[in-house]
Amino acid sequence: MAPAKQDDLPILIAGGGIGGLAAAYALSLKGFPVRVLEQTAEFREIGAGIQLAPNIFAAADRIGLKDALLADAWQPPAMEMRCALSGDLVTRMPLEQEFIARFKQPYAVSHRADIHGAFLQACQDSNLVSLENNQRVEDFEDDGGGVTAILQDGERVRGRALIGCDGMWSRTREKIIGDGAPRVSGHIAYRAVLKHSEVPDDLWRPDVVLWAGPRTHFVHYPLRRGELYNLVAVFHSDRYEEGWNTEADPSELWQHFNGQRPEVLRLLERIETWRMWVLCDREPVKDWSQGRVTLLGDAAHPMLQYLAQGACQATEDAVALAEAAAQQPEDLAAAFRNYQQARYLRTGRVQIMARVYGEFYHARGVTAELRDLMLGARTPQQAYDGIAWLYAGG
Numbered sequence: 121m122a123p124a125k126q127d128d129l130p131i132l133i134a135g136g137g138i139g140g141l142a143a144a145y146a147l148s149l150k151g152f153p154v155r156v157l158e159q160t161a162e163f164r165e166i167g168a169g170i171q172l173a174p175n176i177f178a179a180a181d182r183i184g185l186k187d188a189l190l191a192d193a194w195q196p197p198a199m200e201m202r203c204a205l206s207g208d209l210v211t212r213m214p215l216e217q218e219f220i221a222r223f224k225q226p227y228a229v230s231h232r233a234d235i236h237g238a239f240l241q242a243c244q245d246s247n248l249v250s251l252e253n254n255q256r257v258e259d260f261e262d263d264g265g266g267v268t269a270i271l272q273d274g275e276r277v278r279g280r281a282l283i284g285c286d287g288m289w290s291r292t293r294e295k296i297i298g299d300g301a302p303r304v305s306g307h308i309a310y311r312a313v314l315k316h317s318e319v320p321d322d323l324w325r326p327d328v329v330l331w332a333g334p335r336t337h338f339v340h341y342p343l344r345r346g347e348l349y350n351l352v353a354v355f356h357s358d359r360y361e362e363g364w365n366t367e368a369d370p371s372e373l374w375q376h377f378n379g380q381r382p383e384v385l386r387l388l389e390r391i392e393t394w395r396m397w398v399l400c401d402r403e404p405v406k407d408w409s410q411g412r413v414t415l416l417g418d419a420a421h422p423m424l425q426y427l428a429q430g431a432c433q434a435t436e437d438a439v440a441l442a443e444a445a446a447q448q449p450e451d452l453a454a455a456f457r458n459y460q461q462a463r464y465l466r467t468g469r470v471q472i473m474a475r476v477y478g479e480f481y482h483a484r485g486v487t488a489e490l491r492d493l494m495l496g497a498r499t500p501q502q503a504y505d506g507i508a509w510l511y512a513g514g
């Protein structure tokens with residue numbers, strides 16, 4: 121049998137999370153065959169909420185998936201910040217008509233499984249995308265004419281190029297950049313999802329609500345057309361080195377939220393089982409492409425979740441990458457450099473600003489007073505102006 125010409129070979133994607141599936145689908149729309157190699161036994165996302173800013177909808181619109189992302193989402197009327205000690209409203213940003221008029225797209229909150237499921241369905245409906253489980257990419261070789269992904273069991277998978285969408289602890293990144301383990305931020309997130317019926321009526325709010333406390337914050341919002349309620353409690357702790365989606369110790373949570381408003385404590389009390397995340401990020405870098413191999417999403421620019429942008433940026437990456445590849449299908453190495461050039465400053469800015477927002481949310485004393493003064497004085501239009509670099513960019 122004659123060897124396949126490299127142009128006939130598929131583009132390989134390591135990792136089938138939100139970024140990997142978005143990239144697979146966006147590339148398939150440009151006519152590229154794609155193989156998604158996912159390490160787990162099935163394609164799925166853990167149960168927790170995710171905020172979707174206008175910039176993800178602008179990106180999803182370019183690949184025809186905006187309606188699919190919105191189908192089961194909840195569109196909150198506003199986002200507000202309250203002081204977790206006094207209960208006072210610090211600031212409220214309306215998310216309805218004037219917001220949509222400004223950013224041309226809505227703001228929504230959704231279940232991660234619903235967003236991942238929308239990208240998965242699109243990939244399953246494409247005859248150019250092959251979805252493959254139990255395939256852990258350990259290494260790769262780029263010989264200039266193509267790329268070979270080396271799987272954990274030693275199998276070698278040949279492709280035209282490789283995109284590392286393998287998340288925070290990316291093997292692909294380790295080989296391209298080699299910057300070691302992610303930076304442990306010292307912030308821990310406890311997450312839980314309740315049914316609507318489990319939330320007391322007087323505590324259920326249609327908005328995204330953030331309770332800012334000293335070295336803590338607590339966020340809640342409805343999910344899945346309002347049927348579910350998402351809770352995220354974040355606090356500072358040096359106890360953990362790293363970890364992901366492990367069962368949490370609620371007594372630690374109580375130590376950190378002790379003394380906060382009854383609205384916060386009563387909601388925290390409703391939870392029987394929390395899942396815990398040790399929040400990590402990395403320093404921004406720019407050289408995340410090497411020949412026919414590049415990175416995308418958390419593998420390229422892992423960020424703290426304080427701007428609620430990791431999945432939004434991964435989706436923007438996917439669309440930008442597919443557009444760059446379509447412009448230079450004969451030279452994917454050059455296309456990957458162009459994609460990286462178009463993306464690194466924006467994603468680096470989100471990585472840095474997410475840290476700043478985290479400090480802002482957890483401020484104490486005079487810093488907290490200043491925060492409240494500055495944010496409280498803004499009109500909605502000024503609030504929109506302040507975040508336009510992010511929501512209207514991309």
Ligand SMILES: Cc1cc2nc3c(=O)[nH]c(=O)nc-3n(C[C@H](O)[C@H](O)[C@H](O)COP(=O)(O)OP(=O)(O)OC[C@H]3O[C@@H](n4cnc5c(N)ncnc54)[C@H](O)[C@@H]3O)c2cc1C
Nearest residue numbers: 135137138139159171257286287417418428429430431432
């Ligand atoms: C507490 C918290 C709240 C968040 N809230 C938001 C939010 O509101 N809005 C938002 O936009 N983002 C949010 N994020 C960020 C968002 O979840 C991530 O940025 C996003 O999911 C990254 O997607 P990804 O596809 O790049 O990586 P991942 O979701 O990590 O997917 C990586 C995939 O690759 C697979 N994999 C890993 N290694 C290999 C390998 N060697 N070979 C094959 N497969 C492999 C994994 O199994 C996984 O399926 C939040 C994150 C956290 C922790």
